[in-house]
Amino acid sequence: MAPNKTLVFSKIPVGQPKVGEDLTYETREINLDEVPAGGLIIKIESVSLDPYMRGRMRDASIKSYSPAYTLGDPVEALGLGKVVKSASPDYAEGDLVRGRFDIAEYIAFPGEHFERRNLEKISNPHNLDLELFLGPLGMPGLTAWSSLFEIGKPKKGDTIFISSAAGAVGQTVAQIAKHEGLRVLGSVGSKDKLDYIINELGFDDGFDYKVEKPVEALARIAPEGIDIYFDNVGGEQLSAAITHMKDWGRIIACGAISSFSPEGPYAIKNMGQVVPKRIQMEGFIVGDPRFGPKYFAEHQETMQKWIKEGNFKAKLWVTEGIDKAGDAFVGMLRGENQGKAVVRF
Numbered sequence: 001m002a003p004n005k006t007l008v009f010s011k012i013p014v015g016q017p018k019v020g021e022d023l024t025y026e027t028r029e030i031n032l033d034e035v036p037a038g039g040l041i042i043k044i045e046s047v048s049l050d051p052y053m054r055g056r057m058r059d060a061s062i063k064s065y066s067p068a069y070t071l072g073d074p075v076e077a078l079g080l081g082k083v084v085k086s087a088s089p090d091y092a093e094g095d096l097v098r099g100r101f102d103i104a105e106y107i108a109f110p111g112e113h114f115e116r117r118n119l120e121k122i123s124n125p126h127n128l129d130l131e132l133f134l135g136p137l138g139m140p141g142l143t144a145w146s147s148l149f150e151i152g153k154p155k156k157g158d159t160i161f162i163s164s165a166a167g168a169v170g171q172t173v174a175q176i177a178k179h180e181g182l183r184v185l186g187s188v189g190s191k192d193k194l195d196y197i198i199n200e201l202g203f204d205d206g207f208d209y210k211v212e213k214p215v216e217a218l219a220r221i222a223p224e225g226i227d228i229y230f231d232n233v234g235g236e237q238l239s240a241a242i243t244h245m246k247d248w249g250r251i252i253a254c255g256a257i258s259s260f261s262p263e264g265p266y267a268i269k270n271m272g273q274v275v276p277k278r279i280q281m282e283g284f285i286v287g288d289p290r291f292g293p294k295y296f297a298e299h300q301e302t303m304q305k306w307i308k309e310g311n312f313k314a315k316l317w318v319t320e321g322i323d324k325a326g327d328a329f330v331g332m333l334r335g336e337n338q339g340k341a342v343v344r345f
Contacts, residue, residue, distance in 0.1 A: 004030040007103040007325050009069040013057055016333055019326035022057070023075065030106050035087040038111025040119075044101050047079035047325070048134040049332045049341040050168070051232075051257045065285050074102035075325075078139055080122070080130055081107070088114075096122045098133055103325050105345060123300070126308040129316075135340030136172050136303055136314045139286060143254065144172035145299040146291035151252045151282045152228045156181035159222055161241055163209075164232035166193040168340035169254060171201055173230050175312050178202055182228075185221055187214060187237060189335045196338060201313060214240035225249075233258045235266035242270050242279070251281035257333065315339030 006028050013022040035041055052066060053075070060068040069075060079101035083091050088111050091097070099119040101107050109117065122133055135141060148154060160177050164170045165186025174184045174197070186197050186206040197203040207217035214237045218226070227249055229241040234256030241251065258266060274281060286292040306312035317337035319328035325343045332341040 001029040002032045002106070003027045004104050004106050005322050006105075007075045007322065009057060009071060009073060009075050011071070012059060016330055017054070017057060017326075019330060023326040023329070025323060025326070028104075030108060032084070032106065032108075035085045036108055036110035038088055039086075039109050039113065040083050040088060040091055040097075041085040041106065041108045042081040042097060042101065043084050043106055044079050044081040044104060044345055046131055046134065046342050046344045047077040047101065047103050048138065048140075049077065049325075049329045049337075049343060050140065051255050051333065053077060053329065054257075054333055074104055076100055077103050078118075078134060079103075080134060087111070091121070096124075096130065098122055098138070103322065103343070105322060126304050128304065128307055129314075131316055131318070131340075131342050131344070132307065132314050134342055135168050135316060136307065136312065137300065140168035140340060141172050141303055142292050142296060142299050143286045144169045145176060145303070146286060146295040147252045147254060147284055148173055148176055148228075148230070149295065150290055151280070151284065152230070152250050154180045154182055154228065157183070158227035159183045159185065159225070160228040160230060161185045161187075161218065161222065161226045161244075162230040162232070163187045163237045163241075164255075164257065164335065165197050165203065165206060166338050167232065167335075168337075170230070170232055171197070171313075171315065171339065174201055174203060175306075179306075179311075185218075185226075187217070193338055196315075200315075209237060215243055218244040228252065230254060231256075235268075239266070239268050239270055242268070242273050245273070245277055245279050247277050249277060249279050251279060253281060253283040317341045319343045321345070 008024050008026050010024045011022045056069045058068050083095040099117045160182050162170045166188045177184050184203050186203050187209045205221040225246040226244050229251045232255045235258035317339045322345050
């Protein structure tokens, strides 16, 4: 048996998770000599930290699209790894794989779990940085691509407003929108992030929501209104966007990270505007047939080409070491990341 450092879901958090209380580290044992039936032993090299993971830290009786984490079990995340031993004809030692792994140094599972863990080999014809397959070439990128085209239906000349604009999904949506000829606006939580989205990512304008009220900022930077709002946060910014939406506007409801604040969810009081403005507002899950599966091939081909040609900027927020994974996760929820949050082991 070998030691296997693991991040464990120990307690259901109230508000932001607390490392050492809700999330704890344990060194567990793993058998690296015996491969489960038809399965693999994988050395995990990096994992993705994403807001949806906070939604899984709940009582199991509360149903949702993604199952609750089990108390006492490892925290699961999308990750990259290398096969160290295989009992499967489809995978060989040394293969690079992506899937839903434990946040741990190693993981072993049988072949019957491949589908549940979304296991796949990485196709990397352009020899790109592998961790990009956790960001713009992974679930966040596919989330951005599929929902923008399926719900947003962008047209050249449209104005799009993106909240959490410096995050993994936000910065991807923005750059796709620029390729489509849209005017791109964003909100962030610091001056550094505002400088980043405007000067590096090419946003047309933006604001720091900690300095300027969203409803006032949008009146300033979008005086003619918004065609598309890509909502990553909910709350006050959603309310402000509704106020400034044009008739027939589209709201892509991707996330509501502000609802996890200690103060609780923000009350939206202007939903009555949705009807007279004929606003389309739709939530989605990237695994829904109309989204990820429909757009996967197009997303992979185009995004890999853009990155290879230097026409897409993919910024990663990398934390080194599994023992920093919990703090990095909480930091991501607080908006400390600039780019895709990744923990490298």
